[in-house]
Amino acid sequence: MNGGDYGFYVWTAYGVSFAGLAAAIVLTVLGRMRAAKALEKLK
């Protein structure tokens, strides 16, 4: 779909959602990995 006259709104909404969710996933997973690594180091 090209969205016709409203393509800008539809694609921007999907783009913003994708960017927000992707950032949340990456930051959460990195935070979890860092915490595990820090604990491992102390042990």
Place this chain on the structure above:
Amino acid sequence: MLRYANPTRFLQLSSALVPWLGAASAALFAIGLYLGFRVPPDYQQGETVRVMFIHVPAAWTAMMGYGLMAAASLVGLVWRHPLADTAARAAAPLGALFTALGLVTGSLWGRPMWGAWWVWDGRLTSFLLLEFLYLGYIALWNAIEDEARAARVCAILALVGAVNLPIIEFSVDWWTTLHQGESILRKGGPLISSVYLWPLFTMALAYTFLFFTLWLLRIETEILRRRARNALLAEGP
């Protein structure tokens, strides 16, 4: 249930659940997006109807997140269980994100349909208040050094703020709003064609599963950080 309030047991359960929840969320996103872009344009809204498949799930998840945060806060306040406080704290940034996504996608849907990016009607204003409640909760946690005190104060804020949830839900019934009235979860059945309901519910499930995946991971992270902190303290200067 209380069995899993033990951090070690919680970590075991969470580690087993996270891969399945994450995989289910990814699969549901793939199906939901496929269905969402296959449905025909709406006879009134045209292509913009597709914004519904990301706006409504984000808004529902944001409200569910606050409900979970408030419930965990109540448990933390009554039973003084640190894991409940951790769970409440871990939910806040996620809730703030989903609320922000609901606000931005709603604005991008409102502009072509209403001719305005924003109006101060009951639904939009109460939903904006939800974002401020999340941000206030996060700021308050960071402002108080003593963790036990921060947890208590934030729990009270979360519980007081929970009053906003029914206001968001019923705002379209109580006041005249530009935002459409309840059209999905209503007595007498949805007003939306099932053609649009399938992708909508699939995406709502995908968002929900993603929230739980990230929430569990954030709780795990906090437990590990606490253990590292305690290990450092045990080592001494």
